[in-house]
Amino acid sequence: MKTSLKNILIAGPLFLAVFLFSACSDAPEINDSLLDGNVIFDPSLYAPEDYLVSAKYPNPSAEDLDKHILIASHGYSASTFEWQEFVDWSADADYRVSSLLLDGHGRSYEDFKASKWEDWRAAIIREFELLENLGYTKISFVGSSTSGALLLELMETGYFDKHVKPKNIFFVDPIVVPTAKLQTIVDIVGPMLVYLEVDQPAEEDKYWYRFRPYQTINELNEVIQKVRKGLEKGIVAPSGTFIKSFHSKFDPTASTTSTVLIYKGLRLSDGNKIAVQLMDSEIHVFTRLSLRPSVSALERSNQQDVFAQMAARLN
Template sequence: MNKLNFLFLAFITTLFYSCSDPKITDDLLDGNVIFDPSLYNPEQFLVSAKYPNPTPADLSKHIILVIHGYSATTFEWQEFKDWSNESTYRISQVLLDGHGRDYNSFKASKWEDWRSAITDEYEKLIALGYTKISIAGSSTGGTLILELIKSGYFNAHLHPKNLFLIDPIVVSSSKLQSTVGIIGPMLVCAESDQTTQENKYWYRFRPYQTINELNDVMKTVRKGLEDGMTLPTGTYFKVFHSLHDPVASTTSTVLIYKGLKTSTGMHVDVQLMDSDIHVFTRLILRSNVTTLQHANQLDAFNQIVNKLN
């Protein structure tokens, strides 16, 4: 198939999954009503906001920043928060900039804006005196963590104790995603097939501008992995990836395994999960959740917590 025919097919196919005039109402996350509680009650989500004057006992605890994916909200990690016993560690749920607000805020955001929410909380925790900090990211949250490694951000800041990635997207499972830069302006946005309940926690309408931003950060990370990337000294890293991920191709994790090394030159840890869902650690609001899916989630949660020290 020549390039012209491929683009025509991509255009026709995308028409069935895209929106030219999104009908945005206030029952959607895309609307003007703010649903994500971290925006109006940040002390319930961010450790830096809840403990602005930490005691020595507070500072002795390990902090885990949890980072959601593209178009999502803090809800994506709420199950981990609810499951956790925070007697020796605390969870800081970061809302990426441009997310959890309204359609236009999302449309105007850049991937650098998304990343800034991670570094803002990370640096606030360091300034408060925390010395044991780990980060876990799902989907694009994992991609942004990889970009922080590539850019050398951690070389100039406290080295994280652990980095955990859940179904990171470096290569998309969708062959059409890369054509958005060409046909996106004609289609305005893509509409997600999600339930009424999910509409409150994920953007239903994804502006093509934000899909371009996602493609850009993925490209940046792929280039970094091709050139070779090295973890900060003393940082443990593990990727968990659904074997049949419908969104983030497992090629993503292959590239990470080949292109990212520890400070001593060793391969990072990788675990493929017997799963066919994207972000397998989020099960709430999914239909027909199986015993295996629950086991996968619990396996990842336990491994994350057991690495804290």
């Protein structure tokens, strides 16, 4: 009995280790129909003037400078496609939308794998400072998912103390804690998994990375942990900035608890709490409906509601 118990105690972990290592994946098989490959890139890389206000108006007139600019930034593994519906929706608006591509995104699997969260954040800072240096004073942000965390990180570190204060910061399904329970142990199991493959429709393969290297998930975990700890201590928003977080009630990617933590830990400069609106939705980044397999009237209504609320504060 004792011998068999010892055998189990020794052989069990050995068997598990062999199983895990044999289950290791090498590099993913990437074909040319995927954003991960070396053929399809985010269109903003070819024509930045169609996406970035700083590129489209390098010498803005006084009339241009009087316009309100909304910097829209997407989430982890996504691309400028995520905010394209709002850009199209705003075609006739008085404000302008600068839809940026986070560094490391919209390129190739290898570019993504090599990127750090600081690289993702760099694209936000770059466009903001270009606009600031051009003379814009009315600048707002909308950040979905990971960009919510990146904007919180900028506030946590006091970045805006020496810059133009944003008029508004909107969060759409911001991530501070993940919904997927296994995401927090990727630093342990990641080297064995190498990457995670997301089962997404073929059309989405052109706009979202299908393969997510574990290194990038670790980067994501690092920035959201930093932000969570910052919120635990307390973060104060830039002077005069209005902040609102919109979150799906049952977000499958960025736990709705994220918005609870933001509500608790982030204060407006006057000491008041931020605004929050929970959406009757079970999709992540509910403002992006294009390419969804089916869209209900409620989901359309949620999107239009948020678009209208943001627009109202940009005019």
